[in-house]
Amino acid sequence: TRQMVVVTGASSGLGLACTKALVKKGKYYVICAVRDPAKMDQVAKEAGIKSTDYTAMKLELASLQSVRDFVRNLKAFKSARPLNHLICNAAVYLPADPTPRFTDDGFEMSLGVNHLGHFLLVNLLLDDMKKAKNPRVCIVGSITGNTNTIGGGLVYPRADLGDLSGLEKPGYTMVNGAKFDGAKAYKDSKVLNMMTVRELHKRLHKETGITFSSMYPGCIAETNLFREKREWFRKLFPVFMKYVTGGYVSEEEAGERLAQVISDPQCSKSGVYWSWNGNAQQVGALKQTKKNGKVLWEVAGAGGSGGEVFENSFSDDVMDDANAAKMWDLSMKLVGLE
Numbered sequence: 001t002r003q004m005v006v007v008t009g010a011s012s013g014l015g016l017a018c019t020k021a022l023v024k025k026g027k028y029y030v031i032c033a034v035r036d037p038a039k040m041d042q043v044a045k046e047a048g049i050k051s052t053d054y055t056a057m058k059l060e061l062a063s064l065q066s067v068r069d070f071v072r073n074l075k076a077f078k079s080a081r082p083l084n085h086l087i088c089n090a091a092v093y094l095p096a097d098p099t100p101r102f103t104d105d106g107f108e109m110s111l112g113v114n115h116l117g118h119f120l121l122v123n124l125l126l127d128d129m130k131k132a133k134n135p136r137v138c139i140v141g142s143i144t145g146n147t148n149t150i151g152g153g154l155v156y157p158r159a160d161l162g163d164l165s166g167l168e169k170p171g172y173t174m175v176n177g178a179k180f181d182g183a184k185a186y187k188d189s190k191v192l193n194m195m196t197v198r199e200l201h202k203r204l205h206k207e208t209g210i211t212f213s214s215m216y217p218g219c220i221a222e223t224n225l226f227r228e229k230r231e232w233f234r235k236l237f238p239v240f241m242k243y244v245t246g247g248y249v250s251e252e253e254a255g256e257r258l259a260q261v262i263s264d265p266q267c268s269k270s271g272v273y274w275s276w277n278g279n280a281q282q283v284g285a286l287k288q289t290k291k292n293g294k295v296l297w298e299v300a301g302a303g304g305s306g307g308e309v310f311e312n313s314f315s316d317d318v319m320d321d322a323n324a325a326k327m328w329d330l331s332m333k334l335v336g337l338e
């Protein structure tokens with residue numbers, strides 16, 4: 001029998017490409033956890049994913065009730081069989097919003113969908129997954145949460161969780177308690193995603209036997225994630241990533257990378273943040289030089305091809321153990337598990 005994998009946000013971009021890559025391997029059955037199952041069936045058809053290889057199941061991450069309903073439906077669907085793997089991939093990126101949007105439970109949207117919805121989902125599935133053979137959970141991270149890289153550090157605003165005081169106050173607009181900034185809210189949520197992986201590993205790997213990891217797929221500049229960005233940005237950004245930083249990756253390859261984290265024996269280690277050679281991560285520094293009065297940008301260590309998976313290091317923000325412990329406690333409260 002095939003192994004069962006839940007992929008959130010499977011109806012677009014990386015999640016769809018990963019679903020395709022998984023079913024191609026022949027040993028996986030994918031539960032596509034999506035906010036719009038009818039859309040999923042449509043895109044699956046277009047992508048050539050056979051109806052015998054997946055099921056679309058409703059999951060609205062902007063509602064904790066929907067997360068709970070999804071888990072109940074999933075358990076009914078698969079009956080006693082444990083879930084083998086979980087991929088938390090869905091995300092919103094809302095850099096153009098002047099004011100915050102809120103989830104059903106009153107959380108700022110990026111925080112609620114990207115972090116808290118997945119936080120609850122993972123926690124509700126642990127007991128079931130620990131019964132499976134070599135179960136794995138991957139929460140997709142991002143370089144944008146890494147303040148020591150071009151993608152994360154140079155492009156403002158930077159991620160900054162502060163002392164997480166925003167999670168203690170009603171309203172929950174920004175994690176560090178500052179004024180709303182949609183681009184920063186996304187980056188903060190990705191830092192929270194990666195922190196969650198480290199905490200899951202520290203607290204629950206030994207007890208459950210589950211492999212917890214995060215990964216950065218490379219910049220997939222074509223996905224809908226950038227749908228809110230202006231037209232010129234959407235046109236230029238892929239070109240920039242491809243030729244300047246060398247961090248560009250096609251949707252198809254990114255999907256294979258995410259599938260690899262679940263399927264490759266090389267990726268069985270828990271508590272790891274996986275990246276691939278040839279990524280923007282390899283880019284050491286962006287140097288500004290002047291030539292004939294013109295400003296030029298030079299990228300040290302750019303390019304490089306390959307695609308070999310390696311253990312990357314988490315950023316200092318993610319490695320902040322005191323904040324991570326606080327994040328865990330506050331998130332548990334916010335999703336109603338404590």
Ligand code: NDP
Pocket residue numbers: 008009010011012013014015033034035036039059060061062088089090091092113140141142143190216217218219220221222223224225226
């Ligand atoms: P897309 O916007 O193409 O995909 C995001 C997915 O999340 C969509 O399927 C979307 O559903 C789903 N989603 C959004 N809101 C909700 C919600 N409230 N409930 C349930 N599902 C929801 O972006 P990408 O494929 O690029 O992003 C996927 C992951 O990759 C994200 O975690 C992102 O942070 C990460 N990433 C992306 C990079 C890139 O370069 N693109 C780089 C680094 C990381 P729907 O199909 O209905 O719109």
